[in-house]
Amino acid sequence: xxxxxxxxxxxxLLIFEAVFLALPLVTAAIYWEEAFFSFxxxxxxxxxxxxxxxxxxxxxxxxxxxxxxxxxxxxWVVLSLFGALPFYFSGVTGSYVDALFETVSGxxxxxxxxxxxxxxxxxxxxxxxxxxxFTHWVGGMGVLVFxxxxxxxxxxxxxxxxxxxxxxxxxxxxxxxxxxxxxxxYLIYSAMTxxxxxxxxxxxxxxxxxxNAAFATAGTGGFxxxxxxxxxxxNFLQVVVTVFMLLFSINxxxxxxxxxxxxxxxxxxxxxxxxxxxxxxxxLITANLLLNGIIDYGYSFGEAVRHTAFAVASIISTTxxxxxxxxxxxxxxxxxxxxxxFIGACAGSxxxxxxxxxxxxxxxxxxxxxxxxxxxxxVKKITxxxxxxxxxxxxxxxxxxxxxxxIFVVSLLLISLDGHDLVTNFTSVAATINNVGPGLALVGPVxxxxxxxxxxxxxxxxxxxxxxxxxxxxxxLFSVNTWKK
Amino acid sequence: xxxxxxGCGRVGQTLAEKLNSxxxxxxxxxxxxxxxxxxxxxxxxxxxxxNGATYTVQREAGVDKADLFIAVTNSDELNLLCCxxxxxxGGCATIARLKNPEYxxxxxxxxxxxxxxxxxxxxxxxxxxxxxxLRFPSALLIEPFAKGKVELIKFKLGKxxxxxxxxxxxxxxxxxSDILICTIERGDEAYIANGDFVFREKDxxxxxxxxxNANAFFKKIHYKGNSIKDALIVGGxxxxxYLCKILGRSGISLKIIEKDLATCEELSAQWEKISVxxxxxxxxxxxxxxxxxxxxxxxxxSDQDEENIxxxxxxxxxxxxxxxxxxxxxxxxxVINRLxxxxxxxxxxxxxxxxxxxxxxxxNTGGSNVETMYNIIQGKVEASEFIVKENSAIAGVPxxxxxxxxxxxxxxIFRNRTVLIPHGDDVIQAGDTxxxxxxxxxxxxxxxxLR
Numbered sequence: 001x002x003x004x005x006x007x008x009x010x011x012x013l014l015i016f017e018a019v020f021l022a023l024p025l026v027t028a029a030i031y032w033e034e035a036f037f038s039f040x041x042x043x044x045x046x047x048x049x050x051x052x053x054x055x056x057x058x059x060x061x062x063x064x065x066x067x068x069x070x071x072x073x074x075x076w077v078v079l080s081l082f083g084a085l086p087f088y089f090s091g092v093t094g095s096y097v098d099a100l101f102e103t104v105s106g107x108x109x110x111x112x113x114x115x116x117x118x119x120x121x122x123x124x125x126x127x128x129x130x131x132x133x134f135t136h137w138v139g140g141m142g143v144l145v146f147x148x149x150x151x152x153x154x155x156x157x158x159x160x161x162x163x164x165x166x167x168x169x170x171x172x173x174x175x176x177x178x179x180x181x182x183x184x185x186y187l188i189y190s191a192m193t194x195x196x197x198x199x200x201x202x203x204x205x206x207x208x209x210x211x212n213a214a215f216a217t218a219g220t221g222g223f224x225x226x227x228x229x230x231x232x233x234x235n236f237l238q239v240v241v242t243v244f245m246l247l248f249s250i251n252x253x254x255x256x257x258x259x260x261x262x263x264x265x266x267x268x269x270x271x272x273x274x275x276x277x278x279x280x281x282x283x284l285i286t287a288n289l290l291l292n293g294i295i296d297y298g299y300s301f302g303e304a305v306r307h308t309a310f311a312v313a314s315i316i317s318t319t320x321x322x323x324x325x326x327x328x329x330x331x332x333x334x335x336x337x338x339x340x341x342f343i344g345a346c347a348g349s350x351x352x353x354x355x356x357x358x359x360x361x362x363x364x365x366x367x368x369x370x371x372x373x374x375x376x377x378x379v380k381k382i383t384x385x386x387x388x389x390x391x392x393x394x395x396x397x398x399x400x401x402x403x404x405x406x407i408f409v410v411s412l413l414l415i416s417l418d419g420h421d422l423v424t425n426f427t428s429v430a431a432t433i434n435n436v437g438p439g440l441a442l443v444g445p446v447x448x449x450x451x452x453x454x455x456x457x458x459x460x461x462x463x464x465x466x467x468x469x470x471x472x473x474x475x476x477l478f479s480v481n482t483w484k485k
Numbered sequence: 486x487x488x489x490x491x492g493c494g495r496v497g498q499t500l501a502e503k504l505n506s507x508x509x510x511x512x513x514x515x516x517x518x519x520x521x522x523x524x525x526x527x528x529x530x531x532x533x534x535x536n537g538a539t540y541t542v543q544r545e546a547g548v549d550k551a552d553l554f555i556a557v558t559n560s561d562e563l564n565l566l567c568c569x570x571x572x573x574x575g576g577c578a579t580i581a582r583l584k585n586p587e588y589x590x591x592x593x594x595x596x597x598x599x600x601x602x603x604x605x606x607x608x609x610x611x612x613x614x615x616x617x618x619l620r621f622p623s624a625l626l627i628e629p630f631a632k633g634k635v636e637l638i639k640f641k642l643g644k645x646x647x648x649x650x651x652x653x654x655x656x657x658x659x660x661x662s663d664i665l666i667c668t669i670e671r672g673d674e675a676y677i678a679n680g681d682f683v684f685r686e687k688d689x690x691x692x693x694x695x696x697x698n699a700n701a702f703f704k705k706i707h708y709k710g711n712s713i714k715d716a717l718i719v720g721g722x723x724x725x726x727y728l729c730k731i732l733g734r735s736g737i738s739l740k741i742i743e744k745d746l747a748t749c750e751e752l753s754a755q756w757e758k759i760s761v762x763x764x765x766x767x768x769x770x771x772x773x774x775x776x777x778x779x780x781x782x783x784x785x786x787s788d789q790d791e792e793n794i795x796x797x798x799x800x801x802x803x804x805x806x807x808x809x810x811x812x813x814x815x816x817x818x819x820v821i822n823r824l825x826x827x828x829x830x831x832x833x834x835x836x837x838x839x840x841x842x843x844x845x846x847x848x849n850t851g852g853s854n855v856e857t858m859y860n861i862i863q864g865k866v867e868a869s870e871f872i873v874k875e876n877s878a879i880a881g882v883p884x885x886x887x888x889x890x891x892x893x894x895x896x897x898i899f900r901n902r903t904v905l906i907p908h909g910d911d912v913i914q915a916g917d918t919x920x921x922x923x924x925x926x927x928x929x930x931x932x933x934x935l936r
Contacts (some may be wrong), residue, residue: 176531
């Protein structure tokens with residue numbers, strides 16, 4: 001294990017975090033809030049520790065797979081530990097665990113909050129609110145990918161890190177150089193965020209609200225700065241956010257291909273399947289609401305479609321914004337939403353969940369298995385977009401799924417120690433491991449995670465990180481063999 | 486530059502590594518996805534799985550934007566097809582590796598008719614290198630410089646060398662030869678010669694000189710390295726075939742030991758004067774019987790690195806001949822270098838070096854003006870050939886008045902078809918071709934060598 005390069009990368013990360021923290025610092029200065037000092041101290045700590053870690057040149061620059069995974073996992077842990085400082089110092093959260101929960105929820109673009117109700121959130125200092133939203137934006141595309149775009153980290157082998165941090169079963173490069181790829185990704189990401197911001201401003205959203213909404217949508221995060229989420233904004237703004245939530249949950253490779261004029265290649269099986277799932281879900285829930293609940297809910301057809309589309313986009317993109325309390329919807333609709341939580345967004349997007357491409361491959365594998373039972377000598381390869389999926393990828397896909405289920409079950413068991421009902425427990429774990437944010441029942445759209453014990457919160461913190469980094473980096477971190485000589 | 490490499494064999498991988506570390510955008514194509522995974526995990530390059538001779542795969546690799554297309558698969562025909570299609574679809578420069586001697590013979594035709602920028606034959610290149618070494622045995626390496634007018638010669642200082650414990654300055658005063666001492670390798674360290682550097686036993690010294698002056702210098706310092714009259718070659722593969730061709734009229738008598746009877750018959754049919762022995766070249770008694778103890782040079786060219794190393798070490802033990810050893814794998818370079826094997830020949834590295842040199846030259850024809858680039862000490866010292874332009878910072882001033890950076894050496898000046906070995910009083914003029922030796926890898930411009 002090359003400890004010196006790990007230390008150095010973490011140092012660089014902290015210095016970048018100090019730069020990120022400058023944004024809320026400036027905000028605090030503009031509104032002249034007391035939180036200014038909390039940010040100042042946090043920045044000083046980041047810079048100090050970061051510089052300390054950067055001291056001395058590493059003997060070896062090589063990063064192998066092992067180091068790549070450890071760096072990614074540790075980076076996210078360290079990033080969150082330091083990112084929680086402003087929350088803690090400014091006293092808006094009670095304990096450090098609460099502050100950490102909020103930060104991890106931010107960076108992993110989960111959007112689950114420990115602030116007990118909307119009124120508390122609205123009363124938070126503006127700089128703190130902006131930091132919450134900004135963590136979504138930083139975490140969405142990945143902070144190490146960001147660093148890679150700007151720092152010459154270690155030459156060739158940082159593809160290992162990109163693989164560990166970027167979501168999806170197959171992580172490829174857009175152009176030959178990792179650095180260039182990282183730059184292109186951030187360029188697309190920033191451009192799309194900017195476009196959304198401009199449209200929101202044109203739609204009449206206040207500047208501060210629009211900036212927060214754009215950050216939180218781009219990262220598919222879900223922290224809202226209003227007590228009633230998006231319900232208070234105009235229909236136009238809700239539709240804009242719906243569209244952008246979906247756009248940010250499509251594989252960014254597709255946007256690169258579109259920019260190169262390759263429209264046909266951009267619409268991969270995964271993107272098509274994603275859109276199909278979205279439209280089917282909207283149709284089913286709308287029908288369910290209209291048939292079962294038109295009397296109970298009093299929606300007109302237009303309203304039903306709008307609210308459904310918003311909720312579906314919000315959940316499948318794993319954002320977690322709310323216009324309506326879908327916890328009150330009929331069971332069928334709620335169940336569809338829970339299923340969408342697990343499916344999640346496309347690989348290579350900023351969204352979470354298991355990813356559409358994984359679901360497709362797993363289903364194909366299952367159907368091939370049935371075929372193999374009927375015809376034991378049958379040879380069948382899993383293909384995606386007319387390409388054979390490498391055996392290695394199928395194997396790691398299976399391992400991912402197993403680990404995912406195991407972590408889910410163990411978490412559920414640990415959470416149940418708190419004694420809440422099964423729906424709350426189940427959907428809270430689903431909402432954190434899939435980086436969605438809101439679940440059902442107590443953790444529903446109007447609920448929060450404030451009432452859980454510290455122990456449960458730590459379990460959720462692990463789940464959110466494991467979900468964002470797709471399980472294995474976190475498991476590597478906790479494996480004894482990683483740290484053996 | 487945007488470069489596409491088809492084939493991730495040894496040469497392909499070495500090329501990917503070197504071209505990538507030069508800052509080029511490299512995309513590799515191979516049929517085997519495991520090969521692609523291996524390469525993309527090691528180097529910062531993009532991989533495409535598929536048949537490099539199909540347009541769809543080439544398009545996916547971005548042939549339309551590529552500057553250079555290199556085909557180094559195992560099949561000559563496939564390489565040619567790849568290049569023809571790339572040329573047609575992408576309009577980029579193409580390089581093909583051709584192993585088959587029958588194709589190499591018609592190289593000019595292929596280059597003209599198929600529009601190839603370069604055809605490279607690794608075995609032929611290796612054979613040329615061996616031939617150079619056999620003609621000048623005291624050298625560990627000889628490379629042509631400045632259009633072949635001067636050569637870079639590397640040799641090792643033995644125990645009884647006269648210049649041990651003398652400084653570079655003292656050597657220059659004592660022997661007054663028209664040569665330039667260039668670099669010194671000591672263990673893993675590389676030095677660029679300055680006046681006060683003191684030679685020690687086992688140093689590997691490189692000098693730049695014309696062949697005539699170099700010979701004179703070696704005579705003056707009484708360097709032991711007699712000319713080679715006979716050589717014993719183990720292995721009758723393609724390199725041996727080319728070696729016979731190149732050395733045919735050089736006056737060196739060759740003896741080849743080869744296991745395969747058919748190959749033996751082929752060789753003896755083609756080269757009357759060469760004695761061909763049918764037998765196992767790894768058998769000690771056969772080697773002794775065929776005179777490994779007396780021979781002037783022993784060349785191990787079998788396919789097995791281990792075998793070659795072992796045979797060379799044995800030849801060293803029993804004889805006094807010059808050793809040439811073929812090595813395919815370079816990852817254990819540091820171990821092999823310690824074994825005292827005189828000269829090792831690695832076909833893939835030679836091929837890669839030639840292509841890298843071509844790429845750098847092509848790259849630099851535009852912005853900067855590096856003509857050719859030489860690797861003097863792998864990954865540590867390079868020599869670059871520049872044409873000095875009007876108003877260049879180094880022109881018109883005596884060399885000793887120029888403020889060079891540390892570890893920079895002007896190795897030769899080529900003017901009016903003659904080569905000058907530079908001295909402090911010499912003045913570089915516009916239009917000269919200069920060779921600059923430096924530790925600063927990837928030198929782009931003459932100006933970069935000044936403080």
